[in-house]
Amino acid sequence: MLFNPSNRRKPLLQVENLHKSYWSKAKNSFKKARVRAIRDVSFTIFAGETYGLVGESGCGKSTLGKTLLRLTEQDSGSILYEGNDLAKLSSKQLRHYRKELQMVFQDPYSSLNPRIVVGEALEEPLHVHRIGTPQERTERAMDMLAAVGLKREHYYSLPHQLSGGQRQRIGLARALIVHPKLVVCDEPVSALDVIIQAQIIQLLKRLQHDMNLTYLFISHDISVVRHISDRIGVMYLGRLVEEGDTESLFQQPTHPYTKLLLSAVPVPDPFAVKKEWQQEGELPSPLEKIAGCSFHTRCPYATERCRLEEPEPKRVNEEHWAACHYA
Amino acid sequence: MTKPILEIKELKTSFKAYNGLLPAVDGVSLTVNEGEIVGVVGESGCGKSVTAQSILRLFDERKEVKYEGEISYGGVNLLSLKAKQMSSIRGNDISMIFQDPLTSLNPVYPIGEQIVEAMLAHQRISKKQAMQRAIELLQLTGIPSPQERYHQYPHQLSGGMRQRVMIAIALACRPKLLIADEPTTALDVTIQAQIMSLLARLNKQLNMSILLITHDLGIVAETCHKVVVMYLGQVVETASVQELFQSPRHPYTQALLQAMPRIDSERGKPLTVIEGSLPTLNQLPQGCRFVSRCSYATEKCHSASPILKPVEGVQALVRCWNADLIKIESRSQGQQARSGGEDHVIQSVQS
Numbered sequence: 001m002l003f004n005p006s007n008r009r010k011p012l013l014q015v016e017n018l019h020k021s022y023w024s025k026a027k028n029s030f031k032k033a034r035v036r037a038i039r040d041v042s043f044t045i046f047a048g049e050t051y052g053l054v055g056e057s058g059c060g061k062s063t064l065g066k067t068l069l070r071l072t073e074q075d076s077g078s079i080l081y082e083g084n085d086l087a088k089l090s091s092k093q094l095r096h097y098r099k100e101l102q103m104v105f106q107d108p109y110s111s112l113n114p115r116i117v118v119g120e121a122l123e124e125p126l127h128v129h130r131i132g133t134p135q136e137r138t139e140r141a142m143d144m145l146a147a148v149g150l151k152r153e154h155y156y157s158l159p160h161q162l163s164g165g166q167r168q169r170i171g172l173a174r175a176l177i178v179h180p181k182l183v184v185c186d187e188p189v190s191a192l193d194v195i196i197q198a199q200i201i202q203l204l205k206r207l208q209h210d211m212n213l214t215y216l217f218i219s220h221d222i223s224v225v226r227h228i229s230d231r232i233g234v235m236y237l238g239r240l241v242e243e244g245d246t247e248s249l250f251q252q253p254t255h256p257y258t259k260l261l262l263s264a265v266p267v268p269d270p271f272a273v274k275k276e277w278q279q280e281g282e283l284p285s286p287l288e289k290i291a292g293c294s295f296h297t298r299c300p301y302a303t304e305r306c307r308l309e310e311p312e313p314k315r316v317n318e319e320h321w322a323a324c325h326y327a
Numbered sequence: 328m329t330k331p332i333l334e335i336k337e338l339k340t341s342f343k344a345y346n347g348l349l350p351a352v353d354g355v356s357l358t359v360n361e362g363e364i365v366g367v368v369g370e371s372g373c374g375k376s377v378t379a380q381s382i383l384r385l386f387d388e389r390k391e392v393k394y395e396g397e398i399s400y401g402g403v404n405l406l407s408l409k410a411k412q413m414s415s416i417r418g419n420d421i422s423m424i425f426q427d428p429l430t431s432l433n434p435v436y437p438i439g440e441q442i443v444e445a446m447l448a449h450q451r452i453s454k455k456q457a458m459q460r461a462i463e464l465l466q467l468t469g470i471p472s473p474q475e476r477y478h479q480y481p482h483q484l485s486g487g488m489r490q491r492v493m494i495a496i497a498l499a500c501r502p503k504l505l506i507a508d509e510p511t512t513a514l515d516v517t518i519q520a521q522i523m524s525l526l527a528r529l530n531k532q533l534n535m536s537i538l539l540i541t542h543d544l545g546i547v548a549e550t551c552h553k554v555v556v557m558y559l560g561q562v563v564e565t566a567s568v569q570e571l572f573q574s575p576r577h578p579y580t581q582a583l584l585q586a587m588p589r590i591d592s593e594r595g596k597p598l599t600v601i602e603g604s605l606p607t608l609n610q611l612p613q614g615c616r617f618v619s620r621c622s623y624a625t626e627k628c629h630s631a632s633p634i635l636k637p638v639e640g641v642q643a644l645v646r647c648w649n650a651d652l653i654k655i656e657s658r659s660q661g662q663q664a665r666s667g668g669e670d671h672v673i674q675s676v677q678s
Contacts, residue, residue, distance in 0.1 A: 056515040163604050193370040193542065198586035198598040205597070220515065223545075227588035227598070246594065264520035265590045266545030270568045272591065282485050282518060 011080075012047040012182055012214050013068065018077035020060075020067050026287060035286045037063040038074075039238040045182070050208065050215040052229030052246070054222055054261070056283055060238040061218045065184045068216070069101050070094060081182075099129050102175035106187035108167030112159040118145075118170055119155035125178045144173040147210075149203060165196035169203070176211060184216045189224060201228060222265045226250060231319070234258045237286060237294040244320030254322035256299045293325070301326060332503055332536055333359040333382070333421075338396040340374075340381045348393060349608045351377045353560040355396075356635065359504060364530055364537045366551035366568070368544060368583070372605055374560040375540045379506050382538075383417050400504075419449040422497035426509040428489035432481040438492045439465075439477030445499040464495040469525055487518035494525065501533070508540045523550055544587055548572055556580050559605065559616045562635055566643035576638055576645045576653060578621045615648070623649050 018041045026033035037060045045051045053061045067074045070086060079086040086097060105111040112121060122141040126132055132140065142152055148169040159167060168188060175183055185204070189197040201224065208215060219225050225232060232249050234242040234257065242255040253259045281298045284290060293311050296302040305325055314327040321327075338355045341348035352374040359365045367375045384405065386392040398405040405416065417423075425431045433441060442461040446452050452460075458477075465473035468491040481489055490510060497505055507526065511519035527550050530537055539551060547554055547568065554571045556564040556579065564577040575581045585599040603620045606612060612619050615628045627648050635646045647653070 056517065165604060194544075194583060195370065195586045195601060196604065198588075198600045199602070201588065202598055202600050222516065223588045223590045226590060226594065250590075260517055262590070264517045266520075266523070266543065266549045267591050268545040268548045268572065268584070268587060268589055269591060270548045270572050272548070282487055283515070 010047045011044045012082065013045040013216075014078075014080040015044070015068065016042045016078045016080070018042070018064070018067065018079065019075040020063060020072065021075055024287065033287045036238050037286070038067060041077075041235075041238075041240050043233055043240060043243060045214060045216060047181075047214055048212065049230040050217050050228055052225035052232040053216065053218045053235060054220065054225050054232060055235035056220060056261075058237075058283060058286060059235040061220075061235050062186055064235070065103070065186050065216060065218050069098075069103055069184060071103070095129075099125075099178045100181045101184070102178065102180040102182070103184045103186065104168075104171050104175050104188045106190055108164055108171050108191065109159075111171055112167060114159050116158075117155065118157050118159070118162070121170065122155075122174050122177055125174060129178055131178065140177060141173075144177045147176070147207065148173045149199075163196075164192055165199060168192060168196075168200055172200075172203070172207070176207065176213075179211065180213070182214045182216065184218070186218045187220070188217075190219065190221065197224070204228065222261060234261065237284070237290070239294060239323070241295065241324070242320075242322040244316065244322075248317060248320045252316060252320070254316050254320070254327045255295075255324045256301055257295045258322070260298070293323075330361045331358045332361050332401065333538070334397075334399045335378070335382070336397040336399070338378065338381060338398060339394070340377050340386070341393045341395075342391060343393070344609075346609070351560055351608065352381060355557070355560070355562050357555050357562065357565065359536050359538055361503075362530070362534045362536060363553060364527070364539055364551045366539045366541060366547040366554045367557060368541060368547055368554060369557035370542065370605060372559075373557040375557050376508055377560075378557070379423070379508050379538065379540050382506060383421060383423060384413055415449065418445050418497075418502070419500045420502055421504045421506065422500070422502040423506040423508065424490070424493045424497050424510050426512050428486065428493045428513070429481060431493055432489060434481055437478045437480055438484070442492070442496050442499050445496050449500045461495070461499070464498055465492070467498070467529075468492070468495045469521070470495075485518075486514055487521060490514065490518075490522055491525070494522075494529070498529070498533070498535075502535065504536045504538065505529075506538045506540070509542070510539075511546070512542075519546075526550065544572075544583065545590075556583070559611065560608070561616060561646060562644075563617065563646045564643060565635070566641070570641055570643050574641060574643075576641065576643055576650045577617075577647050578623050578649075578653065579617050581653075582620075615646075623653060625649065 018038055020038040021034045021036045023032045024035045041064060053064065055061045066072050068079055074087055081097060086094065119141050122144060123137045126137045126140065142155060145152060145154055150166060150169055189200050192200060207213060217225060217228055226246055229246050231245050233240050234255065236257045242258045253262050284297055290297065292308050293306040296306040299306065311323045311325045313321040313323045315321050316327065335355060335357050338352055339350055340352040341350045355378050367378065369375050380386060381394060382398055388394065394406050400421065432438065439461050442464060443457040446457040446460065462473045462477055465476055470476050470488060470491050484492065511522050514522060523546060526537060529535060541547060551568050554566055554568055555562055556577065558579050564580050571580065575584055582601045588598060601620050606619060614630050614632050618624045618628045633646050633648045635644045638645045638650045
């Protein structure tokens with residue numbers, strides 16, 4: 001169920017000052033340029049909640065998800081999972097934690113091996129973690145199929161025989177079969193049609209309740225994130241620019257970027273009052289170095305101070321902050 | 328406003344498959360009036376893109392498809408035209424923009440030349456005049472410093488800019504109808520808002536009709552005047568945008584509206600879910616095509632297939648035997664007045 005603010009005080013994952021950059025070819029030159037995909041990101045995910053991460057493509061939200069599970073290595077910063085810094089563990093030590101931190105990917109077509117049957121794909125994580133005997137594994141795979149709303153027959157199906165929604169259920173089953181605590185869902189419903197999307201969202205919620213899961217839910221679809229998340233972080237060009245509980249963030253968006261993002265979402269109601277804040281301009285290239293506030297190039301309220309000084313997070317209320325000088 | 332410029336009657340587009348003809352579009356009728364934006368919505372595979380592409384006859388008729396029915400544009404049935412006559416219509420009277428602007432643009436020509444190309448192909452115009460107009464078009468579609476952009480290549484532009492270039496090409500010959508096939512699906516939400524407001528502005532400014540193919544009901548609500556809902560190759564409901572959102576009559580339209588997480592709804596309410604997935608075209612159910620997923624289905628729905636017909640009390644056309652009986656659950660502003668209980672039986676999975 002929706003988590004209750006009174007008992008949320010158990011942090012499951014604490015991220016502090018995380019940095020990650022890639023090397024990429026610079027524009028109009030043979031030199032390499034550094035893309036700072038994640039810049040000084042700090043946040044906490046509490047046990048049992050759903051933390052939503054929104055932002056436009058290229059803002060670093062997927063990189064953040066992968067870095068947390070150490071699917072890519074971070075540059076600096078710490079990732080405290082139940083008090084242990086994942087960033088400092090050796091790959092052998094990390095294996096134990098891999099079981100508790102799982103990931104669901106966006107594209108259910110490319111995240112499954114086309115040549116192995118669904119059942120085997122489901123048992124693979126159990127194999128890796130040396131859980132159970134072969135019979136027990138098969139049993140667990142069957143149980144998991146039932147839990148995600150598929151039939152026992154699907155054990156012998158190959159991915160191409162399944163629809164997009166069914167494949168996404170398999171992706172989910174494979175992540176959950178090792179009984180993780182934290183699941184990073186990277187755009188799990190973006191490739192699906194609205195009716196199938198609703199099925200998967202309800203399934204995610206039910207499983208969260210039944211298996212006591214914590215989600216990091218990454219998506220560009222603001223309506224979906226709003227529906228599923230308890231707290232939301234908004235990312236822009238590698239930074240977290242605003243964070244708050246869902247209610248407060250939507251009632252009172254504070255960072256100009258959040259306001260822009262929310263006003264851009266089409267409202268499915270022809271009688272709704274049209275919002276007038278139209279904004280020209282696009283996301284700057286991540287290769288560009290932007291001094292001061294990274295949003296100042298698009299921000300209608302930008303002043304001299306924004307061009308020079310990087311804003312610090314400012315509290316809006318207890319659960320809600322925004323990194324803007326004029327918040 | 329009410330003069331029709333495009334009338335599609337009982338269009339049937341079948342693809343030649345190894346086991347016979349597969350009708351991807353099966354008896355679609357719709358009308359686009361002058362100056363109107365008509366939205367076509369539906370899930371993937373419902374035939375909305377095929378309908379759009381059939382209008383311009385983009386499929387190879389010798390190998391791929393068979394068209395039946397009538398597509399009347401300015402009193403002429405497009406399906407009866409010869410290939411040469413057809414190409415004088417494409418890009419000239421009716422033009423089209425696609426979902427992915429990167430694959431639609433030629434990577435080895437500067438964008439300006441691609442706009443000029445369309446004009447030189449259709450109009451008696453000097454190259455110099457065409458260049459001048461191309462720059463005007465770039466300006467019209469909101470591209471900053473069009474003089475310099477004219478000489479740039481597609482890879483030098485962002486996704487939003489590329490879509491603006493596509494729109495500029497489409498507008499080059501001042502078409503009366505623009506077909507936009509998911510024009511913003513590949514774009515971020517802030518850029519999507521820019522492109523949609525550009526299309527709405529062009530619609531007013533140039534009095535150009537737009538047939539907008541999309542899966543996003545939010546976009547439909549914000550830009551369209553009329554909506555056509557498609558399911559498995561058929562039109563299941565046609566209505567004005569206000570009517571469709573206020574009193575959807577077809578069970579499928581209702582399901583679509585209820586399955587969508589909304590930015591303006593009450594939070595924490597579970598989405599209403601209909602189970603099952605889309606049947607494939609070669610395993611269509613008997614009778615009504617929605618019968619396997621419909622909660623109102625009766626005996627009749629299983630045996631006979633309904634036709635698109637007017638419903639009591641509304642302007643809409645609905646393809647459903649029970650349209651008169653289905654209770655309209657009115658939707659007050661920004662709120663979902665529906666709940667899991669009441670008399671509609673669509674299964675709701677509680678979280």
